[in-house]
């Protein structure tokens with residue numbers, strides 16, 4: 538069942554179009570990613586869903602409510618991750634959670650959230666003393682204190698080290714496993730590929746693709762990728778050129794590079810085995826969401 542439905546949403550700021558007829562839906566219990574370059578309209582779309590901005594056209598429904606008209610009721614159903622500057626630095630972790638819990642009719646127990654998010658040792662610490670990872674966990678815990686049905690998380694792992702990022706991903710999966718729908722704005726393709734059940738790619742106020750990461754990669758790039766190896770035995774390249782899915786075969790010094798679509802790598806390894814060609818230093822690079830994103834938005838994701 539769709540918990541979020543967006544149809545033809547549009548929003549202008551003065552003469553600038555931020556959203557231009559955006560439609561998508563989010564199923565209950567999924568992790569849904571909203572991706573796109575800077576200025577694509579991601580924040581505007583999410584702010585319309587949170588009831589913070591009034592769209593100029595189209596409709597948005599979150600758990601059946603119109604976010605703008607039913608803001609008060611919506612507030613009980615959604616959790617929004619604050620930006621890092623949203624709390625006074627002198628407040629303590631426990632106090633912040635208790636304060637936020639007081640805004641809701643049926644909040645979660647702050648002590649339970651402190652334990653779940655690994656903040657026991659920081660319970661009485663002031664927010665300004667927290668490390669980046671601890672602060673991030675607190676901000677996510679604050680988004681969950683109202684026991685929301687939908688959590689909106691923005692730029693989740695910006696500034697975190699690789700261990701902390703992975704730990705955060707595990708926790709986000711746990712939120713989803715608890716039945717909370719997660720809407721994630723992210724600039725990180727690896728994060729979206731790893732976490733999102735489905736995603737929407739926005740570019741210049743329009744949706745350019747929606748679907749699971751796997752489907753977007755397949756549809757946009759044809760899937761597949763590139764493999765590279767060093768043949769130990771003699772290899773006639775014509776042998777590989779005819780293998781299903783292979784689009785290019787070339788020699789590069791002692792190596793052979795093969796590019797292909799779909800499951801070409803399995804077909805190539807079978808062809809090599811059938812012809813008793815032994816290879817060394819085999820490396821296979823599958824297409825990633827980054828490749829799909831670049832193709833969809835027509836520019837490097839590094840510009841984000």
Ligand SMILES: Nc1ncnc2c1ncn2[C@@H]1O[C@H](COP(=O)(O)OP(=O)(O)OP(=O)(O)O)[C@@H](O)[C@H]1O
Nearest residue numbers: 550553554555573574575576577578579580581582
């Ligand atoms: N309050 C505002 N007033 C005027 N223009 C705005 C306002 N907020 C956003 N915009 C413009 O609307 C467009 C969409 O902005 P938005 O912040 O929604 O994009 P975004 O995808 O979230 O970008 P980023 O990745 O940089 O956060 C941009 O051109 C932006 O400059």
